[in-house]
Amino acid sequence: MNVIVVGSGAREHALCRILHKSYLCEKVFCFPGNYGISQIAECKDISTKEDIVEECIKINPDLVVVGPENYLSENLAGELRNKGLNVFGPDSEGAKLESSKEFMKEFCQSHNIPTAKSQTFVDFDEAKNYLESFNGPIVVKYDGLAAGKGVFVCTNTNEAIEACERIFIKKEFNQENNKVVIEEFIEGKELSFFTITDGNEYLNIGSAQDYKRVGNNDTGPNTGGMGTISPAPILDNNLDMIIQDQIVKKTIEGLKHDNIAFQGVIFFGIIVNEHHQPYLLEYNTRFGDPEIQSISLRIKSDFLSLLHSTATKNLKYANIELFKNKKSICLILATKGYPGDYPKNTEIRNLSELKNNDEFYIFHAATKLINNKVFSNGGRVLSIVVCGDNFLECRNKVYEVADIIDWPEKYYRSDIGANIKFSYF
Ligand code: GLY
Numbered sequence: 001m002n003v004i005v006v007g008s009g010a011r012e013h014a015l016c017r018i019l020h021k022s023y024l025c026e027k028v029f030c031f032p033g034n035y036g037i038s039q040i041a042e043c044k045d046i047s048t049k050e051d052i053v054e055e056c057i058k059i060n061p062d063l064v065v066v067g068p069e070n071y072l073s074e075n076l077a078g079e080l081r082n083k084g085l086n087v088f089g090p091d092s093e094g095a096k097l098e099s100s101k102e103f104m105k106e107f108c109q110s111h112n113i114p115t116a117k118s119q120t121f122v123d124f125d126e127a128k129n130y131l132e133s134f135n136g137p138i139v140v141k142y143d144g145l146a147a148g149k150g151v152f153v154c155t156n157t158n159e160a161i162e163a164c165e166r167i168f169i170k171k172e173f174n175q176e177n178n179k180v181v182i183e184e185f186i187e188g189k190e191l192s193f194f195t196i197t198d199g200n201e202y203l204n205i206g207s208a209q210d211y212k213r214v215g216n217n218d219t220g221p222n223t224g225g226m227g228t229i230s231p232a233p234i235l236d237n238n239l240d241m242i243i244q245d246q247i248v249k250k251t252i253e254g255l256k257h258d259n260i261a262f263q264g265v266i267f268f269g270i271i272v273n274e275h276h277q278p279y280l281l282e283y284n285t286r287f288g289d290p291e292i293q294s295i296s297l298r299i300k301s302d303f304l305s306l307l308h309s310t311a312t313k314n315l316k317y318a319n320i321e322l323f324k325n326k327k328s329i330c331l332i333l334a335t336k337g338y339p340g341d342y343p344k345n346t347e348i349r350n351l352s353e354l355k356n357n358d359e360f361y362i363f364h365a366a367t368k369l370i371n372n373k374v375f376s377n378g379g380r381v382l383s384i385v386v387c388g389d390n391f392l393e394c395r396n397k398v399y400e401v402a403d404i405i406d407w408p409e410k411y412y413r414s415d416i417g418a419n420i421k422f423s424y425f
Contacts, residue, residue, distance in 0.1 A: 036364020
């Protein structure tokens with residue numbers, strides 16, 4: 001089969017690798033891709049929806065996999081499907097689970113899915129009045145897509161009002177029609193849970209714990225993710241059952257009930273409180289980055305046949321098998337300064353000396369090749385992933401590799417996979 005992957009980050013590199021590995025795979029294309037991806041896929045530097053649709057029609061692949069959320073909310077998957085292609089990724093209607101926080105809340109409410117209590121506002125003064133009636137921590141969410149920057153976990157009312165000012169007055173996300181969802185703060189531990197569905201059937205594909213803050217011990221500003229460990233250590237059998245029962249099953253049934261077609265992956269962002277009760281914080285309608293980097297090395301079964309079955313509504317004939325008892329860790333190497341200002345185009349010298357294999361892989365998020373030299377091309381640049389028998393083994397190896405990489409501008413957290421707690425208590 002020929003496959004096209006849309007996107008350019010380490011998530012797409014991980015997807016290209018695991019699709020390319022399939023015995024069914026003839027060729028992988030990636031639009032636009034990056035230098036790392038170009039080692040295993042034919043990349044083409046196109047990124048507008050129109051260009052991608054045109055190129056997909058020309059190539060006429062057996063499957064298109066849409067990586068990033070912005071394309072999904074622009075209905076790229078829907079348009080390609082209308083042209084007769086098999087696509088993994090929901091139409092814009094299904095993608096609304098991620099692209100509108102208000103829609104997500106209404107969906108949870110109408111299908112009895114546990115989530116934080118919330119209220120939506122379209123006006124700064126009304127939001128401010130509401131916030132002034134509260135004390136203590138509260139969460140403000142920009143309604144639309146914001147590349148991970150639209151959620152403000154505020155410790156007090158003043159911080160929450162400031163967040164609303166940034167959204168409504170300074171218009172940091174959108175010039176008009178701004179909306180916020182203000183929700184109760186739930187204290188607990190987070191995990192990412194992934195389910196693939198063709199709209200009828202569903203299969204769970206694994207879990208991970210994301211390290212979102214830039215600094216060790218979860219300090220400093222939020223980032224796109226500084227590392228993941230998989231599976232999520234707090235996910236014991238009991239919690240897994242509760243999540244499946246109260247969140248996953250109800251979501252799939254809710255989509256069917258509301259006639260929302262969905263062929264793709266649902267990424268449940270979940271928080272578990274001290275009573276072991278999970279609450280849904282957010283839906284994402286694509287694979288998590290950096291979650292899929294770590295999960296992908298644990299997948300044993302054929303990934304191309306899984307995604308193709310999903311896109312053709314044949315998921316009931318597919319299966320997912322993970323390597324038994326294997327763990328994995330993904331460590332992000334970012335450019336020093338990220339998520340603030342950071343230098344661009346810094347040289348990374350010895351990447352070619354590190355040979356990838358089935359249990360160790362370096363995924364590229366932002367690299368380019370100039371005169372045969374590799375340069376950084378963004379904030380989060382590389383994902384080092386190791387799969388092994390236990391987290392300690394994985395941790396030792398990812399940090400050994402991180403130290404070997406000859407890149408003076410590199411920055412990484414040193415506590416990914418350290419002090420793991422295997423249950424909430
Ligand atoms: N790791 C969080 C995300 O992909 O949005």
